[in-house]
Amino acid sequence: MLLSALYNYWVVVLLMMTGLYMVIAQGNLIKKIIGLNVFQTSVFIFYISVGKVTGGSAPILSQLATVYSNPLPHVLILTAIVVGIATTALALALVLRIRQSYGSVEEQDILTRDSQC
Amino acid sequence: MLTHLPILQVILPLVAAPSCLFLQKSRLSWAFTLLVSLAAFVVSALLLQQVMSEGSIRYSLGGWDAPWGIEYRIDVLNAWVLFIVTGVSTAVIAAARASVESELGASRQTIFYTLYLLCFSGLLGIVATGDVFNVFVFLEISSLSTYALIAMGRDRRALWSAFQYLVLGTIGATFILIGIGFLYMMTGTLNMLDLAERLPAVESSTAVLAAFAFILVGICLKLALFPLHLWLPNAYSSAPSIVTAFLAATATKVALYLLVRFTVTVFGIDFSLSALPLQSLFILLGLAGVFVGSAVAIYQSNIKRMFAYSSVAQIGYMIVGIGISTVAGLQATLLHLFNHALMKAALFLALAGLVLRAGGCALEDFRGLGRRMPWTMGAIAVAGASLVGMPLTAGFISKWHLIAAAIDSGFWILALLIVAGSLLSAVYVWRLIDAAYLQGPDKSLPEQGRNEAPLGILIPTWGLVLANLYFGVETSLPVTVTQAASAYLLGGAP
Amino acid sequence: MGTDTLLGLALGLPILAFAGVLFADRRQNLREAVSLISAGCLLWAVSLLYRPVLDGEVIGLSWAEVMPGIEIAFRAEPLGLLFALVASFLWIVTTLYAIGYMRGHGEANQTRFFALFALSIASVMGIAFAENLFTLFVFYEVLTLATYPLVTHAGTEKAKAGGRTYLMILLGTSVGFFLVAIAGTWLLAGTLSFTRGGVFPPETGPAVLSLLLVLYVFGVGKAAIMPFHRWLPAAMVAPTPVSALLHAVAVVKAGVFVILKVCLMIFGLETLKAIPATTWLLYLAAVSILLASLVALRQDNLKARLAYSTVSQLGYITLGALLATSAGIAGGAMHIVMHAFGKITLFFCAGAILVAAHKTEISELDGLGRQMPLTMGAFFLASLCIIGVPPTGGTWSKWFLLLGTVEAEQWLLVVLLMLSSLLSIAYLLPIPLRAFFPRNGVQATGPVAVREAPWPSMLAIAVTAIGCVLLLAYPTIISRLIQVGL
Amino acid sequence: MIESAVSVLAAMMLGLGSFFMISGALGILRFPDFYSRMHAASMTDTLGTYLIIGGLMFTAGWGLPLFKLTLILVFIFFTSPTAGHALAKSAQLSELRLGGEQSGSAKPGAGGVHSDQHPDSRDLARADRV
Amino acid sequence: MELILDITLLSLLLVTAVYIAWTRDLFAAVMLAGIYGLLSASFFMSMGAVDVAFTEAAVGAGISPLLMLSTLAICGRAQRANPQRAILALISVTVVGLLLISATLEMPAFGSPDAPAHLHVAPRYLTDSMREIGIPNVVTSVLASYRAFDTLGEVVVIFTAGLGVLSLLGLQGETLPRQVQSPMAEPSHLVLRVVGKVLVPPIMLFALYVQFHGEYGPGGGFQAGVIFAVGFILYSLVFGLDAVERIVNRSLVQALAALGVLVYGTVGVLGIVSGRNYLDYSGLAGDSVTGQHLGIIAIELGVGITVAAVMMLVFFVFSAQLVRGRVVQHAS
Structure with missing residues (x-):
């Protein structure tokens, strides 16, 4: 029935939107990074639900199962998770340096201090 | 050895980057980076020559053939962009030593060169690969290293612009990832050519349309097309001068290559034009980019920021070229890709010399520069003339082809608008020349003698300037290559 | 000496002079000597080309092929040679005059002046001998950029403002319209080289051709057609030798020369007749002649009046080109030479008056004839040449222009030509007359000390004035060239 | 016979374990101050996990999964109480200033893999008013 | 269900x-x-x-x-x-x-077996990977062999992030006040220090298990690297940053990070040396399947080393900032 067929994708879309909203609207830099994380994780969920075959077990070849889910999205998402954590680590390092030089992590303060000097 | 050229092109800098971390002395790491960049340039020249003679090359990684393993496909378009990126990188790194030493201090040199090599290999990886997901991975490598490189700028604004670029860049890259996900879901493959074959079957579904829209927005974010260009001026003006020189001449070019590759090869030009009103969209956005970019550039006091806005304008020209979407239009874009790389690399290297000597690059530093640093100012003047599109310079050739392409497809008004845009760029170049040569040195400043930029920066800068002039007169290489590329992409030639 | 090497010499010499002048920076006499010698050699080389071109020998030179079908190439053909002859002869005279003026007036950074002067002549040679529109456009741009520092020679704020309008209009029109027109021509005709009888295939629509013609006429800002003439009076801030260069030798002459070549060698006389826009542009040229002469009447500053008179005289030449008749083209070409000699003498006199009597306004010139008889005499002769009255060569060009208008049955234009000649008498002749016979009787009694400009300037004025008269007697040198060229 | 008894026992253990979990969650919501809520969370959490894993061990029967489950049990046996202890310790350190503004000092909590202790909701309420 | x-x-x-x-x-x-x-x-x-x-x-x-x-x-x-x-x-x-x-x-529809994604490229992995590469965990075989270049990209991404963080925070001049102990080091944290000491060895062991178990079950280089780093992080949390720095100082971690990427790169180059394309392991040993095994283990090792090194590097640099931050707070 329709709900089970596309429920996954709708949740993915809603998560994506919450993530994007956080990145755009929230002024705090750390909140933006969390938003970015939520946004990226939603894409991972989308890829994995694309790869799922009902009744298919984990793609580890064994005598027990015959139907497997699609291994390719899993590989892609492994790389994407690594990319996600790499970006988060770099972003947090940037936030620390911004905190040291600007004294605040609020976008508002940074813009005002930038325009002053 | 020749069969492994495509992979050597990317692996050489990729493996060189971690090994560069072991060389602790800064002069050694600079020499190592220069050597690697030169080797990459030689490889790309060989590759271009091979592709021009034998047609496109396929190289399957890991021995698995196309849709299952990752495949490198080098056709004239890839080879051309690879040639530009490696050439610019060699010139920029040749001039990098003095400028990087003065702007970054001694301790951070080795890390700077390692990050530079990573960014360089990331860009090459994007251009050389024939696999859609591989593009995303190498896009991330180049973007991450770019954020880190920009954040190494001297004043604190570099940090803030790096953070802004990171957020926008990550959103762009994730949009591309969503697009790839949709494509994979509808066709089941990740190889570009395989996608091109299987897409027409599912073309009508909105999922493919959404994939096209997402990938387009993602790339335009990376490309700094007009409405999405806000990160570029801050990033380029606060980054170290050598980084700006490299990025201005290559990063947006690679994004443009991606745009051409996706709209033409993967989705097919007729689908791209029918799915979204691409032609009018690109022409409008391109022209808006030209006029807004040039207009804002005129009122900038920081010259690096001024040339950053002019980059936004020049990208607008390239997008207009694609918007015309005829063989001549695409050729004009590919030509401007090459010429713009030459101009901007020369301009920003000259600015690096100025920043090295005068400590900053505001308009006041330009007063009486004609006497203080004649060679650097000469380079800026000639490269500026090329930017404006004066005859006998490379800029004129690409302007000429753009106008010819516009008139050829009947857009007379577009031709006039393009020319008006180049006049706008004449205004802000003229401000520099006027300040440097024609205004007398203001009396308040002590009369400094002539303190020219170090030879290390001057030689590569003038090398690029002479290339600008040479390719303004003897255009057989760029014209034949771009002709072959656009004929191959749009004209259906083999 | 092969004709091709001569052509190469004609193009190379001014560039050598440019380098030579820069090299001999500090030593004034050496610098002046270099300019004079190279000017002399240039005249000698160009005159040697006169005979072969008359016999119709094809002399060609190709430097570089920029793009398939577009190259930087040169060819000596009659019209080009005519323009080159005038330019090289006047280069010597103007250098001579400039030496006197610069020394007398104590101008700053003279090296820059002489060097850029040589560069402008080089670009004029390039325009004269260009084989195709692309080469012509390249040197056209070089000419604009080379003359800009000359215009802002004084370095004052006013000079800079004048220079800015000069550059904006010239660059704007050239890149804005001229480049687009060239691109259009290249696309429609497939080639840019000047061929007798026109380049366009017969089936190209008249609408596109008229659009191209309009783009060309407005694109060549140097021909100072009415809406884009503002740069000429604005360039008056320049010192007099530069104004002489601008008005007589290089800049304006290049503009109208390009109009002539485009009409003759790109459109061709027949197609020009057929284009609807031609008549419309003819009336525009006529209007610009009339308006310019009316404005000239009201100018009190001597150089401003001469500037507006140039705008109206250029209107004559454009008119001649657009008449699309052989007589019209011949008249236009002749007028280039006549106007060159006449106007350069007028400017020399204006400069001499400035140096000797420090006067610039026409109202102050009453009774000056007694102090500067020679200058005022030359001024009178030159005015006759501009007006086109017998003792000077100007008559011939006016005569051919009249013939052209009659041939093209443009009766309204004939009336207009007569009217504008009257106007030119009104704004030129009163100056010398009032100089010799001051009106309000402020007769300076007794002998007044004759104080003229330094001797090199006077020599130059004398040469050009005599030149105006000689041209009446020996027009054949020019007319035979023009016959071959048509 | 033995299998049915084992499966009944497993089901019972799983049921009991999940009951403890629910009661712990309920405790967090209902208890007034930090310490009682923290007590509810860590105690029931540990016991609940033991029971669930025990139930799983019974259902898994002999074999590799059983061995892995015992390893997990031993690991949980060490980490869960320590986590509770660390939470209480850091609250005690910052408790002195619980009344005033929460200093920027990190709540190190138990780093490592097990860092998802439920935050005390009262802090949340006060932070919102800030 | x-x-x-x-x-x-x-x-x-x-x-x-x-x-x-x-x-x-x-x-x-x-x-x-x-x-x-x-x-x-x-x-x-x-x-x-x-x-x-x-x-x-x-x-x-x-x-x-x-x-x-x-x-x-x-x-x-x-x-x-x-x-x-x-x-x-x-x-x-x-x-x-x-x-x-x-x-x-x-x-x-979600999970439908006839969606195009499951019909074109994926079936080959499921059917042929046992024959060609011979390991049950298809994800690892795709990750490490079919699309090995993606994983190389992944390792380089992690390496770039580590370097980026180092360039931002790592080089602020080593004026670190040595004497400040970690907040946990006071004697009252006896329980944590004892449990910490007990836990670190099993974590290390588990990390090695995951590293080499990647072919047969879930696991692999990346996960093992993270767990390995967590062991060190737990140790530094409990016993203070300089205690850990004494064991593995920053330049060693930097070298390890670079070493991992080099291992991966050179395994690929070995492919070329053995006459095949880049990252083709079938030439590494007698027959192609054992070659694939060898190759996969080697690159998983490379991934593990780099990821562990980078995670440690990032955490050490962050906690150095933390200590610097605390010193500033006490001082101000």
Whole structure:
């Protein structure tokens, strides 16, 4: 029935939107990074639900199962998770340096201090 | 050895980057980076020559053939962009030593060169690969290293612009990832050519349309097309001068290559034009980019920021070229890709010399520069003339082809608008020349003698300037290559 | 000496002079000597080309092929040679005059002046001998950029403002319209080289051709057609030798020369007749002649009046080109030479008056004839040449222009030509007359000390004035060239 | 016979374990101050996990999964109480200033893999008013 | 039954995400982000993506909350109330959302076996990978052999991030006041120090198990690297940064990070040396299958080393900032 067929994708879309909203609207830099994380994780969920075959077990070849889910999205998402954590680590390092030089992590303060000097 | 050229092109800098971390002395790491960049340039020249003679090359990684393993496909378009990126990188790194030493201090040199090599290999990886997901991975490598490189700028604004670029860049890259996900879901493959074959079957579904829209927005974010260009001026003006020189001449070019590759090869030009009103969209956005970019550039006091806005304008020209979407239009874009790389690399290297000597690059530093640093100012003047599109310079050739392409497809008004845009760029170049040569040195400043930029920066800068002039007169290489590329992409030639 | 090497010499010499002048920076006499010698050699080389071109020998030179079908190439053909002859002869005279003026007036950074002067002549040679529109456009741009520092020679704020309008209009029109027109021509005709009888295939629509013609006429800002003439009076801030260069030798002459070549060698006389826009542009040229002469009447500053008179005289030449008749083209070409000699003498006199009597306004010139008889005499002769009255060569060009208008049955234009000649008498002749016979009787009694400009300037004025008269007697040198060229 | 008894026992253990979990969650919501809520969370959490894993061990029967489950049990046996202890310790350190503004000092909590202790909701309420 | 589990997990995810967006206390937001990571890990588990679940648990619930907490420790937990540009954000977000929702309507149904994704490239991996590469975990075989170049890219991404963080925070001049102990080092933290000492060895052992078990079950280089780093991080949390620095100082970690990437690169180059294309392991040993095995183990090792080194590097640099931050606070 329709709900089970596309429920996954709708949740993915809603998560994506919450993530994007956080990145755009929230002024705090750390909140933006969390938003970015939520946004990226939603894409991972989308890829994995694309790869799922009902009744298919984990793609580890064994005598027990015959139907497997699609291994390719899993590989892609492994790389994407690594990319996600790499970006988060770099972003947090940037936030620390911004905190040291600007004294605040609020976008508002940074813009005002930038325009002053 | 020749069969492994495509992979050597990317692996050489990729493996060189971690090994560069072991060389602790800064002069050694600079020499190592220069050597690697030169080797990459030689490889790309060989590759271009091979592709021009034998047609496109396929190289399957890991021995698995196309849709299952990752495949490198080098056709004239890839080879051309690879040639530009490696050439610019060699010139920029040749001039990098003095400028990087003065702007970054001694301790951070080795890390700077390692990050530079990573960014360089990331860009090459994007251009050389024939696999859609591989593009995303190498896009991330180049973007991450770019954020880190920009954040190494001297004043604190570099940090803030790096953070802004990171957020926008990550959103762009994730949009591309969503697009790839949709494509994979509808066709089941990740190889570009395989996608091109299987897409027409599912073309009508909105999922493919959404994939096209997402990938387009993602790339335009990376490309700094007009409405999405806000990160570029801050990033380029606060980054170290050598980084700006490299990025201005290559990063947006690679994004443009991606745009051409996706709209033409993967989705097919007729689908791209029918799915979204691409032609009018690109022409409008391109022209808006030209006029807004040039207009804002005129009122900038920081010259690096001024040339950053002019980059936004020049990208607008390239997008207009694609918007015309005829063989001549695409050729004009590919030509401007090459010429713009030459101009901007020369301009920003000259600015690096100025920043090295005068400590900053505001308009006041330009007063009486004609006497203080004649060679650097000469380079800026000639490269500026090329930017404006004066005859006998490379800029004129690409302007000429753009106008010819516009008139050829009947857009007379577009031709006039393009020319008006180049006049706008004449205004802000003229401000520099006027300040440097024609205004007398203001009396308040002590009369400094002539303190020219170090030879290390001057030689590569003038090398690029002479290339600008040479390719303004003897255009057989760029014209034949771009002709072959656009004929191959749009004209259906083999 | 092969004709091709001569052509190469004609193009190379001014560039050598440019380098030579820069090299001999500090030593004034050496610098002046270099300019004079190279000017002399240039005249000698160009005159040697006169005979072969008359016999119709094809002399060609190709430097570089920029793009398939577009190259930087040169060819000596009659019209080009005519323009080159005038330019090289006047280069010597103007250098001579400039030496006197610069020394007398104590101008700053003279090296820059002489060097850029040589560069402008080089670009004029390039325009004269260009084989195709692309080469012509390249040197056209070089000419604009080379003359800009000359215009802002004084370095004052006013000079800079004048220079800015000069550059904006010239660059704007050239890149804005001229480049687009060239691109259009290249696309429609497939080639840019000047061929007798026109380049366009017969089936190209008249609408596109008229659009191209309009783009060309407005694109060549140097021909100072009415809406884009503002740069000429604005360039008056320049010192007099530069104004002489601008008005007589290089800049304006290049503009109208390009109009002539485009009409003759790109459109061709027949197609020009057929284009609807031609008549419309003819009336525009006529209007610009009339308006310019009316404005000239009201100018009190001597150089401003001469500037507006140039705008109206250029209107004559454009008119001649657009008449699309052989007589019209011949008249236009002749007028280039006549106007060159006449106007350069007028400017020399204006400069001499400035140096000797420090006067610039026409109202102050009453009774000056007694102090500067020679200058005022030359001024009178030159005015006759501009007006086109017998003792000077100007008559011939006016005569051919009249013939052209009659041939093209443009009766309204004939009336207009007569009217504008009257106007030119009104704004030129009163100056010398009032100089010799001051009106309000402020007769300076007794002998007044004759104080003229330094001797090199006077020599130059004398040469050009005599030149105006000689041209009446020996027009054949020019007319035979023009016959071959048509 | 033995299998049915084992499966009944497993089901019972799983049921009991999940009951403890629910009661712990309920405790967090209902208890007034930090310490009682923290007590509810860590105690029931540990016991609940033991029971669930025990139930799983019974259902898994002999074999590799059983061995892995015992390893997990031993690991949980060490980490869960320590986590509770660390939470209480850091609250005690910052408790002195619980009344005033929460200093920027990190709540190190138990780093490592097990860092998802439920935050005390009262802090949340006060932070919102800030 | 599977469906109900999947729907509940997704709804929980949605609730957590919305609450993160809504709350203004950063500390709560970071904790919720940790929970969000763990929930998505369990969702992947229910979807059958075991490797991905393992990685997401290690990263989403482990490393990123850790890094965010240390950032919070310096930047404070209060967030300014007024979200600016809220309306613009809402509009653009809803527009993109609607475009996506309209796209989902024509997507192949979730889990349907005849969706194009499962018919074209994937079947070959499932059917032939046992014959060609001979390891049961298909994800590892695809990850390490079919698309080995992607994984090389992944390793380089991690290496770049490590370098980026080092260039930003690592080189601020080593004026670190040595005498400040970690807050945990006071004697009263006896329990934590004892348990810490007990836990570190099993963690290391488990990391090695995961590293070399990658072919047969969930696991692999990346997960092993993270767990290995967690061992060291736990040790530095409990016994202080300089205690750990004595064991593995920063230049060693830097060298290890570079070494991992080099190992991966040279294994690929060996492919060329053995006459085949880049990253083709079949030439490494007698017959191609053992060659593949050897190759996969080698590159998994490379990945493990780099990831462990980078994670340690990042944490050490962050906690150095933390100590510097605390010193500044005491001083000011």
